[in-house]
Amino acid sequence: MATPHIAAEPGQIAPLVMMPGDPRRADRIAKDYLADAQQVSQVRGITVWTGTYEGTPMSVMGSGMGIPSISIYATELYRFYGVRRIVRVGTCGGMASSVKVGDTVIGTCAHTNASLSTLLVPGVNLSWAASYPMLRGAMDAAQALTDAPVHAGPVYSSDLFYLGRADIVQGLTALGTLGVEMEAAGLYAAAAQEGAEALTVLTVSDHLVDGSNDMTAQERETLYATSVKVGAAALLA
Ligand SMILES: O=P(O)(O)O[C@H]1O[C@H](CO)[C@@H](O)[C@H]1O
Numbered sequence: 001m002a003t004p005h006i007a008a009e010p011g012q013i014a015p016l017v018m019m020p021g022d023p024r025r026a027d028r029i030a031k032d033y034l035a036d037a038q039q040v041s042q043v044r045g046i047t048v049w050t051g052t053y054e055g056t057p058m059s060v061m062g063s064g065m066g067i068p069s070i071s072i073y074a075t076e077l078y079r080f081y082g083v084r085r086i087v088r089v090g091t092c093g094g095m096a097s098s099v100k101v102g103d104t105v106i107g108t109c110a111h112t113n114a115s116l117s118t119l120l121v122p123g124v125n126l127s128w129a130a131s132y133p134m135l136r137g138a139m140d141a142a143q144a145l146t147d148a149p150v151h152a153g154p155v156y157s158s159d160l161f162y163l164g165r166a167d168i169v170q171g172l173t174a175l176g177t178l179g180v181e182m183e184a185a186g187l188y189a190a191a192a193q194e195g196a197e198a199l200t201v202l203t204v205s206d207h208l209v210d211g212s213n214d215m216t217a218q219e220r221e222t223l224y225a226t227s228v229k230v231g232a233a234a235l236l237a
């Protein structure tokens with residue numbers, strides 16, 4: 001049974017899904033990290049791959065950019081395909097001075113300027129949080145997988161890439177926010193709505209305060225080994 005956005009049959013998508021934003025990164029991750037990867041869906045340029053990771057069934061698909069896009073895919077995966085865990089592996093802009101380009105940021109929770117925080121329960125500004133078992137699995141694995149810094153803390157999921165608001169960046173940084181991206185809050189909200197689990201593992205691709213070491217578009221597409229390995233460990237935890 002296909003959904004409006006995924007053409008796979010029931011059982012063709014694994015309960016554990018790795019989800020980068022960029023569909024081309026999804027194709028590379030499937031090729032490089034999954035054994036026996038098979039294409040099980042192709043809709044709107046988003047391919048879903050299913051294979052095994054260290055012997056366990058796992059799927060990989062791109063989310064596209066922004067909360068509306070990841071919300072559609074995550075909800076359909078959880079609700080119609082029996083997916084239980086999704087890890088977003090993406091990039092973020094560094095906000096805190098302690099975070100450098102190339103570091104890994106794990107989003108324990110996600111602030112957002114998106115409407116979903118106020119839409120679901122009237123009168124309440126909801127908080128969007130990661131799965132603790134997945135977070136613990138990621139942090140345990142990170143220590144063994146990399147000597148490079150891995151930071152865990154709040155991220156900011158912005159509806160605008162070109163936000164252009166230094167006051168918002170300063171305010172969020174003063175509250176300990178590590179980086180800015182565009183999907184974590186939507187993924188965590190979908191997991192909460194569907195009674196499932198999610199985590200976000202990000203490579204810092206640029207820095208909002210010190211842009212001297214920002215990655216090129218090519219580097220953003222290819223430098224993801226740590227986030228994939230840490231993300232896979234979170235899925236398997
Ligand atoms: O690298 P990905 O996963 O696409 O994530 C980040 O990059 C995109 C913006 O360039 C947004 O999707 C943002 O969240």
Ligand SMILES: O=c1cc[nH]c(=O)[nH]1
Nearest residue numbers: 091092093180181182
């Ligand atoms: O959303 C994003 C992603 C990467 N870098 C940014 O500055 N913003």
